[in-house]
Amino acid sequence: MVANKEIYIAGRRIGLGTSVKGSVEVNRSTTQTFDGPKGAGVxxxxxxxxxxxxxxxxxEDYKELSKLMIEMRSNPETITVSETFVSPEAGNFTVYKHYxxxxVDGDEYEMSAEDLTxxxxxxxSEGMNEEYSEN
Structure with missing residues (x-):
């Protein structure tokens, strides 16, 4: 299965992506009642x-991304990660994750003698919505 992956921040395609890692911050609580434990989630x-x-x-790309990262310290934007799967057996489909x-919660860089910066x-993110399309 071949996949095409893209990253969009504030509607702008961000190239040269090497990885995306998303995680959900699930908070659950349990309250003991006379009838037994009662779980609560959101x-x-x-x-x-x-x-x-x-x-x-x-x-130009460097300046625009740098400016966007500074603006997103206080002005929230939507980030979309898309992954298109191409399979002769299952057909083609795309999964979109809209954060x-x-x-911005961190903006780090690493410069080394062996690798590109x-x-x-x-x-x-306040939340994430998933969307699917068959191609």
Whole structure:
């Protein structure tokens, strides 16, 4: 199965991605009652998202992404990660994960003598919606 992966931040395609790691911050609680334990959960939970990427190819891309990361410290944006699967047996389909109201939670980079400079962008999100389409 072949997959095509793309990352969009605030509607802008972010190239040179190397990894995406998302996690859900599920909080559950249990309260003891006279009738036994009663569990409580929530439908909408926060998420964290970590994007690994190589530094930008062009000066313009570098400036635009840097400006966007500074703006997203206080102005939330939507981040969409899409993955298209191509399978002769199962057909083609795309999974979209829309992370809602994301704020920058970390912006790190690593420069080494052996590898290209890489960035790790971290975000806190109010929630995530999944969407599917058959191609």
């Amino acid at each position: 439908k909408d939970v926060s998420h964290t998202l970590e994007i690994g990427k190589l530094s930008c190819d062009t000066f 809602i109201n994301c704020l 890489a960035s790790t962008l971290k975000f806190a």
